[in-house]
Amino acid sequence: AQSVTQLDSHVSVSEGTPVLLRCNYSSSYSPSLFWYVQHPNKGLQLLLKYTSAATLVKGINGFEAEFKKSETSFHLTKPSAHMSDAAEYFCVVDSGSARQLTFGSGTQLTVLP
């Protein structure tokens, strides 16, 4: 079975500093991995996805993530945080058989002025 562990439930950064949101996954095969963002009382927006092409994936709004098979990690980064980045972020793995998604428990990102 596939699973996702988001290592931090809350991350606080100052505006203009780098963002690192950590995600480890467990999968019995080469998975597809995603990062979604959810702003308060909003739906889910896809930031980026890894589907076995390039291991460094660039997404929207300056976010990127690197797939590291040896470390089973898919950490999300951004060089410079903006106030509008404050939201809940979910690391998600494609469970495969019927493309069900398994979600991590989420990381709440706070951006301090």
Added chain:
Amino acid sequence: NAGVTQTPKFRILKIGQSMTLQCAQDMNHNYMYWYRQDPGMGLKLIYYSVGAGITDKGEVPNGYNVSRSTTEDFPLRLELAAPSQTSVYFCASVIGTGGFYGYTFGSGTRLTVV
């Protein structure tokens, strides 16, 4: 092309009442899903369908039923609502074939059971 449409957006139910959450997609996606999101948590899979007439249970199916009579529609039925079903419900769909695909999520239904 409306994507995934969920109705209603908000609903308050009394304990023991029943209701149907509607989900419709116009992208000819064959795979559809229902998830629930409890406060401060990630989404958990309730039911899914890989095509018309085919449904299967996810991680948290108890208290729910689904049907898939057409490719477009995937309603979720709550029978005998309980406070534990207070949650935000998301419907999603994906093409289901090919190596490059993307999920489309609805905007959610916020359900409160009192």
